[in-house]
Amino acid sequence: MTPTSAHQGPASTQAGDQTTESSTPLRVGLLGCGVVGSQVARMILSGADDVRARVGRPVELAGIAVAHPDRPRARLPQDLFTADAQALVARDDIDIIIEVIGGIEPAYHLIMSAIEHGSSVVTANKALLAAHGHEIYAAADAHGVDVYYEAAVAGAIPIVRPLRESLVGDEIRRVMGIVNGTTNYILDKMTTEGVGFDRALAEAQRLGFAESDPTADVEGFDAAAKAAILASLAFHTRIRGSQVYREGITDITPEDIRAARGMGCVIKLLAICEMEPEGVSARVHPALVPEDHPLGVIRGANNAIFVEAREAGHLMFMGPGAGGSPTASAIMGDLVTVARNRTRGVAGPPQSIFGDVPVAGIGTVHTRFHLSIQVRDQPGILSQVASVFARHGVSLQTVQQSALEGASKEDGWSASLRMVVHRTRESDFEACLAELSQSPIVNGDPRFIRVEGM
Amino acid sequence: MTPTSAHQGPASTQAGDQTTESSTPLRVGLLGCGVVGSQVARMILSGADDVRARVGRPVELAGIAVAHPDRPRARLPQDLFTADAQALVARDDIDIIIEVIGGIEPAYHLIMSAIEHGSSVVTANKALLAAHGHEIYAAADAHGVDVYYEAAVAGAIPIVRPLRESLVGDEIRRVMGIVNGTTNYILDKMTTEGVGFDRALAEAQRLGFAESDPTADVEGFDAAAKAAILASLAFHTRIRGSQVYREGITDITPEDIRAARGMGCVIKLLAICEMEPEGVSARVHPALVPEDHPLGVIRGANNAIFVEAREAGHLMFMGPGAGGSPTASAIMGDLVTVARNRTRGVAGPPQSIFGDVPVAGIGTVHTRFHLSIQVRDQPGILSQVASVFARHGVSLQTVQQSALEGASKEDGWSASLRMVVHRTRESDFEACLAELSQSPIVNGDPRFIRVEGM
Structure with a gap:
């Protein structure tokens, strides 16, 4: 990051730093030095002049805790490295700890220890924040220090600060996004090349x-952690990752993808947070999305987040959702903010948590569904199926009957019914499914996928 | 805005406000009560409980200055209104002034007076910030108060805070956006319905x-003001609206739109801020954009801003760019932030201005161009035209020759040459144009449009 020094022509005319500057450096401890941490270290060291200009005070890298401090690392001073992370967070001369180890432990105890020692914290650790974020925020408030975590959701895409600050005067109704680049890459590959899940994963x-x-990606755990963070921010409450309903993408078949395309849709793994009458619904599952929807066009490993707010309307944020440099960019933005706050002797705005809004179970969610079942190709079948839906108050939007590939008239189960149902309560749809599964007119279990953004 | 009170079920279980709350209200003066101001007043009054919860302190509307205070206004207390804006900003009991009058005067003197009286300021006034922003920011710094202006660029889309805070640890290379909804609506209408500019405008x-x-919209003045604000933020410098190169859309013809579509492109009015070797280039002009580019798909009156940063990569922000409620949402987010800062006795981060980077003239910009000229349909013409380009070091990417509609072989100028040139310095391209204009082989003036995002 060299906005100041990189302007080689322009730099020579600069009038110098205009902020009141203290010459005492702020000192940063870095926990972890992998793909993200090594980029952060590089940006702090090589961008020192710029960071100093933005903060109004020098920011120094004081130590890096890693498992193997003796391993040679290009372009990073060897004497910064230590194996003793606990000693690093307890050092009196450290002002800010950046945590990029990931996972719950030892990250959780190190961060809590850093806060108790009066350091502000910048972290990219979504799994930790989804599990123990609210204990961490409370400890930070109690010690008057900052915890910033823009990098924990959607990499470099600014979404935490917009939710926490820009939209704080509005009422957010829904946050829906593609927040896991791995699964978007896999589903995109399956869509554009027609390959199966295993090959796309490989x-x-x-x-x-x-x-x-x-596992963490394809089973939706990573997206669920991000959904918990987004739901907590959007609805000013506390949602943990374990409270997020979760389905992964391992069961998605090329046939599902083809069926989606036949409807002008693609399949995306979505994280959805919305306010339902029963409380906050936070869920992660694959869904059909129209291919011309803003989320339908997100390709490869990119992320995108769609926000619906009462006054602001529909907003979308997109960009690279992961990777060393984008994640490090988000961390550096937080580092500058936290360092500015330190320099002025203040902490940033606290988490705006106003209480614990109940978590609405998946059964209470209102959405659309696409359903396919195998039936006998005989008169009256559609009417019998439709009567099941009617009995549960579920309304059909479209029905398409076709001959089942590979089936012979003789074995009876020769037709396929594909249906899209109007927006309905999931528990009512589940009751339909249960009745259809038991029905002699339906072969095997019905196959369904939720439909969003239509 | 009723995130707290709107959760009817959940609200009853809320644990109460957890921030330290002072019961002394912060008092807000509102300058202007038109489309945006009336929404802001409504949100402050009807969302008082939510604002209080977010700020940690009550926020009261203390007065509204308008030209006609006696005009009846539904749902706003008549006794809040005054015609004396100067007296309102000078009142001792006012903490924050929200300015939504628009235009340079009296807004400028009122804001400066508010700052001198120790009030923080929230404004949506892009024209004023583009003309006098840097004097206003300096006055705010000198008086230790805040000036926030998220609503001045792209309505509810958070772009000021992301540039000012989230991306402050990165190096921004380019900001390119559709920042005027009126012109995007007109160009979209011309594209989808084939109508001319006048009809689309009507x-x-x-x-x-x-x-x-x-005029302000179609001649690009509004977009130029926003470009000046974006360039100042992105490159930590001072750019005024008058320093932005500007072309409007009034000359765009249905024929231009058809030619663009023939190339798989649409025409958009773009605001572009980028760092060139000679300094900062900020410009507003119509451009060809591929129809599958993230900016090519922005429909109607929406806005979208594309940011390229060294570490973060390509980010995009989109949403409604204007309108009472979206603009009011952005103002309310700023109001909460400014009120929180007041409550804690601090000001937000200052404008990060590190000096005056030179402004690069349009001639120094490097971009692509689409050019069409009328020529005689005779052997050797293309070679003669190509030699002009070669002489100026401008490289042709594609050339397409076609019979000119409506022209007869007899009058000679019967062929049209359409060319796209590779990325080149604008001054070199201008030299080509000048030579072609003078050339006996070319009829009339060449017609060109810049090409972006290819």
């Missing part, structure tokens, strides 16, 4: 978009 | 998307 792993153990 | 006026005097 390709994502080969290119570094997926981990060797992809 | 329709925009009929629907309230354009003023009866549309």
Whole structure:
């Protein structure tokens, strides 16, 4: 980051820093030095002049805690490294701790210790914030220090600050986004190349978009952690990752993708946070999205977040959702903010938590569904199926009957019914499904996927 | 804005405000009560409980200055209104002034007076900030008060705070956006319905998307003011609206739109701020944009801003760019932020201005161009034209020759050459144009439009 020094022509004419500057440096401890941490270290060291200009005071990297401090690292001074993270967060000369270790422990105890020692904290750790964020925010408030975490959701895309500050005078109704680049890459690959999940995953792993153990991404745990953070911010409450309804994408087949395209839709893994009459619904699941919807056009490993607010209307934020440099950019923005606050002897605005809004279960959610079932190709079937829906007060929007591929007239189950139902309460739809599963006119279990953004 | 009170079920379980609250209200003076001001007044009055919860202190509307205080206004207490704006900003009991009058005067003197009386300021006034923003920011710094202006650019879309805070640790290279809803509506109408500028403008006026005097929008003055604000924020410098290169859309013809579509492009009025070797370039002009570019798909009166940063990569922000409620949402977010700062006895981060980066003239910009000229349909013409480009070091990307509609072979000027040139310095392209204009092989003046996002 060299906005000041990079303007080689212009820089020579600059009038000098105009903010009141203290020459005592702020000192930063960095926990972790992997893909993100090494970029953060590089940006603090090589962008020192710019950081100083923005903060009004020098910012120094005072130590880096890693598992293997003796491992040679290009362009980072070896004497900064230590294996003793606990000693680093307890050091009296540290003002700000940046945590990019990830995971719950030891990150949680290190951050709590840093706060108790009076340091402000910048973290990218979504899993930790979704599990223990509210204890961390309370500790920070009690000690008058900052906890900033723009990098924890959607990488470099500014979404935490807009929700926490820009939209704080509005009423947010819904936040819906693609917040996991790995699964978007996989689903995009399945859509554009017609390949199956396993092959798309293998390709994502080969290119570094997926981990060797992809569970956290493909089962939706990562997206659920981000949904918990977004729902807490949007609705000024406390939602933990474990309270987020979660389905992953491992069951999505090329046939699902083809069926979606037949309806002018694509399949996306969505994180959705909305206010339902029963409370806050936070959920992660694959959904059909129209291919011309702002979320339908998000390609590859990008992220995008769609916000619906009462006064502001529909807003969308998009960009790279992960990666070392984008994540480090978000961390550096937080570092400058936290360092400015320190320099002025204040903390930023506290988390605006006004109480615990109840969490609405998935059954209370109102949405649309796409459903496919196998039936016998005989007169009266559609009427029988439709009567099941009518009995549960679920209204059909479209019905399409087609011959089932690979089936013979003889085995009876030769037709496929594809239906889209109007917006309905999920529990009513579930009751339909249960009755259809039991019905002699339906073969096997119905297959369904939610429909959003239509 | 009723996030707290609107949660009817959840609200009953709320644990109460957890921030330290002072019961002394902060008092707000509102300058102007038109489309935006009346929404702001409504939100402050009807959302008082929510604002109080977010700020940690009650926020009261203490007075509204308007030209005609006796005019009856539904749902706003008549005794709040006054015709004496100067007396309102000078009142000792006012903490925050919200300015939504628009225009340079009397807004400028009222804001300066409010700052001198120790009030913080929230404004949506892009024309004023583009003309005198830096004097206003300096006065605010000198008096230790805030000036916030999220609503001045792109309505409810958070872009000022992301540039000022979220991306402050990165190096912004380019900001390119559709920041005027009126012109986007007109160009979109011309594109989708094939109508001319005058008819599209009349329709925009009929629907309230354009003023009866549309000059500020269609001639690009409004977009130029926003470009000046964006460039100042992105490059930590001072750019005024008058320093922004500006072309409007009044000369765009249905034929231009058709030619663009033939290339898979649409025409958009863009505000572009970028760092060139000679300094900051800020400019507003119509441009060809690929129809699948994130800016190419922005419909109607929406706004969108595309940011390229060194570390963060490509980010995009989109949403409603104008209108009473969206603009009021942005003002309310600023009001809460400024009120929180007051409550804690601090001011927000100062404008990060590090000096005056030189402004690069339009001639120094590097971009692509689409050019069409009338020539005689005879052998060797293309070679002669190409030699002009070669002489000025301008490289042709595509050339398409076609018969000129309505022209007869007999009058000689029967062919049209359409060319796209590779990224080149504008002054070199201008030299080509000048030579082609003088050339006996070319009829009339060449017609060109810049090409962005390809």
